[in-house]
Amino acid sequence: MLFNSLQFLIFFPVVVTLFFLIPQKRRWILLLIASYYFYMCWKVEYIVLIIISTLIDYFAAQQMDKLNEKAKKKKWLYLSLISNLGILFGFKYFNFINENVQSFFDHFNVFYNIPAFEFLLPVGISFYTFQTLSYTIDVYNCKTKAQKQLGVFAVFVSFFPQLVAGPIERSNRLLPQFFVKHDFNYERVRFGLQQMMWGFFKKVVIADRLAIVVDGVYNNLDNYSGFALIIATIFFTFQIYCDFSGYSDIAIGSARVMGFELMENFKRPYFSKSISEFWKRWHISLSTWFRDYLYIPLGGSKVVKWKWYYNLFITFLVSGFWHGANFTFIVWGALHGTYLISAIILKTPKEIILNFLNIKNTTFHKIYQVTFTFLLASFAWIFFRANNITDAIYVITHLFTDVGDYTNFSVMQLKLRGLGVGMNDLLISFGLIIFMELFNLYERGGDVWLKLKYKPKWLRWSVYYIIMFGILFLAPYSKVSNFIYFQF
Amino acid sequence: MNTELKILLRKGGVFILPIITWMIIVVIVDPFNYFNFYEAISQQTKKSSQKLNPLLYNSINFKNNPTNSVIIGDSRVRKLPTKRIQELTGDTYYTLHSNGAKLNEIIDLFWLSTKYSKLKNVIIGINFNLYNEYAYSNRTEDVREMINNPLIYIFNYTIAKTVCLSIKNELFGIPIQKKKNRNDFWNYSINTTAKNQYSKYKYPNMMLEKLKKISDYCKEKNINLTLLIVPNHMDFHDQLVKYNLLDEEIQFKEEISSIGRVIDFDYPNSITNCKSCFTDPIHTTDSISMIIVNDLFTDSLVVGKLLQ
Numbered sequence: 126m127l128f129n130s131l132q133f134l135i136f137f138p139v140v141v142t143l144f145f146l147i148p149q150k151r152r153w154i155l156l157l158i159a160s161y162y163f164y165m166c167w168k169v170e171y172i173v174l175i176i177i178s179t180l181i182d183y184f185a186a187q188q189m190d191k192l193n194e195k196a197k198k199k200k201w202l203y204l205s206l207i208s209n210l211g212i213l214f215g216f217k218y219f220n221f222i223n224e225n226v227q228s229f230f231d232h233f234n235v236f237y238n239i240p241a242f243e244f245l246l247p248v249g250i251s252f253y254t255f256q257t258l259s260y261t262i263d264v265y266n267c268k269t270k271a272q273k274q275l276g277v278f279a280v281f282v283s284f285f286p287q288l289v290a291g292p293i294e295r296s297n298r299l300l301p302q303f304f305v306k307h308d309f310n311y312e313r314v315r316f317g318l319q320q321m322m323w324g325f326f327k328k329v330v331i332a333d334r335l336a337i338v339v340d341g342v343y344n345n346l347d348n349y350s351g352f353a354l355i356i357a358t359i360f361f362t363f364q365i366y367c368d369f370s371g372y373s374d375i376a377i378g379s380a381r382v383m384g385f386e387l388m389e390n391f392k393r394p395y396f397s398k399s400i401s402e403f404w405k406r407w408h409i410s411l412s413t414w415f416r417d418y419l420y421i422p423l424g425g426s427k428v429v430k431w432k433w434y435y436n437l438f439i440t441f442l443v444s445g446f447w448h449g450a451n452f453t454f455i456v457w458g459a460l461h462g463t464y465l466i467s468a469i470i471l472k473t474p475k476e477i478i479l480n481f482l483n484i485k486n487t488t489f490h491k492i493y494q495v496t497f498t499f500l501l502a503s504f505a506w507i508f509f510r511a512n513n514i515t516d517a518i519y520v521i522t523h524l525f526t527d528v529g530d531y532t533n534f535s536v537m538q539l540k541l542r543g544l545g546v547g548m549n550d551l552l553i554s555f556g557l558i559i560f561m562e563l564f565n566l567y568e569r570g571g572d573v574w575l576k577l578k579y580k581p582k583w584l585r586w587s588v589y590y591i592i593m594f595g596i597l598f599l600a601p602y603s604k605v606s607n608f609i610y611f612q613f
Numbered sequence: 614m615n616t617e618l619k620i621l622l623r624k625g626g627v628f629i630l631p632i633i634t635w636m637i638i639v640v641i642v643d644p645f646n647y648f649n650f651y652e653a654i655s656q657q658t659k660k661s662s663q664k665l666n667p668l669l670y671n672s673i674n675f676k677n678n679p680t681n682s683v684i685i686g687d688s689r690v691r692k693l694p695t696k697r698i699q700e701l702t703g704d705t706y707y708t709l710h711s712n713g714a715k716l717n718e719i720i721d722l723f724w725l726s727t728k729y730s731k732l733k734n735v736i737i738g739i740n741f742n743l744y745n746e747y748a749y750s751n752r753t754e755d756v757r758e759m760i761n762n763p764l765i766y767i768f769n770y771t772i773a774k775t776v777c778l779s780i781k782n783e784l785f786g787i788p789i790q791k792k793k794n795r796n797d798f799w800n801y802s803i804n805t806t807a808k809n810q811y812s813k814y815k816y817p818n819m820m821l822e823k824l825k826k827i828s829d830y831c832k833e834k835n836i837n838l839t840l841l842i843v844p845n846h847m848d849f850h851d852q853l854v855k856y857n858l859l860d861e862e863i864q865f866k867e868e869i870s871s872i873g874r875v876i877d878f879d880y881p882n883s884i885t886n887c888k889s890c891f892t893d894p895i896h897t898t899d900s901i902s903m904i905i906v907n908d909l910f911t912d913s914l915v916v917g918k919l920l921q
Contacts (some may be wrong), residue, residue, distance in 0.1 A: 276891050310617060311620050348746075590631070598773055
């Protein structure tokens with residue numbers, strides 16, 4: 126089920142109403158049924174995968190909890206890791222690796238014929254797999270206690286607001302919340318609904334509108350160069366942010382309505398002054414997952430320099446691969462790893478130059494840092510969005526061709542008009558991006574909705590209506606696209 | 614009931630009130646006769662505002678009153694007199710057109726019409742300027758979605774504009790539109806429209822295949838398919854020389870003649886070199902439209918040429 130569907134518009138109020146009507150003790154049953162139903166609306170059979178992961182991790186954790194010896198515990202941890210990562214590998218990476226091995230052998234005229242795995246990629250598999258994996262690793266490390274109630278644990282794995290695209294929650298944060306009685310609280314419900322509304326605005330108004338240009342251009346690259354590629358790339362930079370942070374807002378908001386607090390996933394990432402700051406603000410639940418379960422176990426930064434660089438690079442490489450079985454994602458991850466390593470290497474010379482120019486921490490310096498980080502992130506997004514490496518190289522090599530040529534601009538206008546995007550639509554899109562970033566800027570001083578609570582009634586309601594009517598009238602409903610992160 | 618829940622329901626109710634009011638307004642004003650519940654606004658007023666989206670109006674109208682015979686095309690087929698066609702053939706034709714329709718939209722309109730009617734006769738207006746990869750637009754998808762989902766129709770920016778315009782025109786009268794100066798518009802069409810259409814040309818790769826699919830479908834369902842190339846004034850047609858596209862035009866005519874019956878009026882003839890036969894370089898007058906129809910529906914072609 127999609128958040129931006131009519132189905133969800135009915136499903137959510139029904140679940141919330143029932144949630145507050147039934148006693149706390151039985152609520153997990155409702156949440157489990159609702160979550161499984163939510164997932165099964167997409168594909169019924171694949172619920173089996175969630176159930177398998179749930180059962181294996183539940184029993185593995187139970188066994189680990191009973192044991193004191195690390196070596197014995199390790200066997201159960203391996204069972205959890207192998208089964209979860211095995212399912213993930215089978216559904217997500219097998220075909221990719223198989224195809225590449227095949228072409229490698231073809232190169233040497235060696236016969237190799239293992240048939241492809243003809244199954245759809247289960248929605249959200251990377252998200253719930255990582256969530257449940259973090260649980261077993263935490264139990265192994267004695268950071269959390271094994272959950273005794275299978276039903277509650279099953280809700281933790283499949284909790285519908287964050288099931289298919291996160292935030293990837295930690296067991297010690299989310300699990301205890303299922304045992305707390307959440308009464309109906311007007312203020313909390315209101316904040317939740319407001320956050321959902323803002324999430325919908327970002328997704329259906331901004332992201333879906335930008336997607337028309339981005340998809341039109343990136344799926345027909347031969348027809349475009351210069352301006353169109355620049356605009357499509359900038360638009361994708363904001364599309365992916367609005368799409369994913371929009372999803373996170375709806376997830377966090379809908380959980381909040383029922384009294385659950387999910388972790389913040391985005392903190393105005395395009396205002397970051399460095400790539401390392403960007404990763405503290407972008408997809409926080411995933412970047413902290415990789416930090417805690419891969420980067421630190423590898424040794425983190427408390428090792429010799431080359432090993433530190435290696436740890437960083439590997440972490441981002443794996444993070445890229447986590448996103449999808451395509452070289453484009455691997456390059457995207459590798460690029461970010463390279464950015465971070467370069468930043469460490471160049472730190473001292475940069476300091477010397479800044480001190481020499483005496484511009485350190487000036488407004489100019491901050492604007493430069495934000496702009497430069499934005500451009501680096503946008504450049505990396507080219508690989509993330511391109512359908513393959515050849516396309517990404519085409520984009521990079523044609524970004525600035527014919528930019529000064531008016532004919533190219535008018536051809537772009539013609540082609541965009543063909544996509545149903547006139548100059549007015551482009552201006553509206555840029556306007557919406559500015560509106561969203563101003564909103565983000567205002568958020569810097571604290572939660573916007575909390576600040577708004579103390580503003581005059583007319584102002585509050587005007588904001589609500591602007592957002593609501595924006596959702597109703599500015600969204601391209603005939604071209605609604607799926608959430609980008611569903612594919613991961 | 615819990616006090617906090619009462620607050621939420623009360624405030625929520627107030628919050629959605631304007632939205633429900635808007636829904637009621639759209640259903641009552643119903644500028645495109647989508648719901649057909651109640652006629653609060655005269656059809657004439659509606660007509661004045663439907664210009665904001667004639668494609669939607671024509672599609673909904675066709676869905677509400679489907680016929681077995683259709684003429685599909687851009688604004689140039691709009692003037693073909695369907696009454697005269699009925700006199701000649703006994704069949705009721707519906708003109709499913711859109712201003713500035715592109716070939717891919719015309720093809721989409723054909724498939725849309727098959728959803729609502731068991732077609733017998735189809736005339737598709739197709740001229741060379743549409744046979745261009747750059748002449749692409751995608752408005753039919755929006756129309757299809759709106760027809761299928763009333764909520765998309767109600768909460769649509771263009772519909773909102775049309776509703777407001779309908780209400781304004783009903784309250785304050787329909788503003789009289791100033792007639793454009795014929796010579797000025799003539800020159801604009803020759804200089805600007807032709808430039809927009811011909812200065813960037815790319816062979817449309819998929820179009821022939823798509824037209825063939827229509828042709829195959831028509832053969833399978835025993836539908837009479839005619840492709841019609843309406844006349845453009847020679848001033849406009851001669852722009853092809855300026856933009857070096859004569860060979861492409863020949864290729865276009867050859868290719869579409871392989872699809873089915875094609876009647877061509879756009880070649881040097883008594884209509885194309887007569888300025889008074891046109892309201893502007895690409896739209897014929899009523900009397901010429903009558904001649905085209907007579908040619909199309911009687912066995913003897915006087916001006917039109919059968920392409921083979």
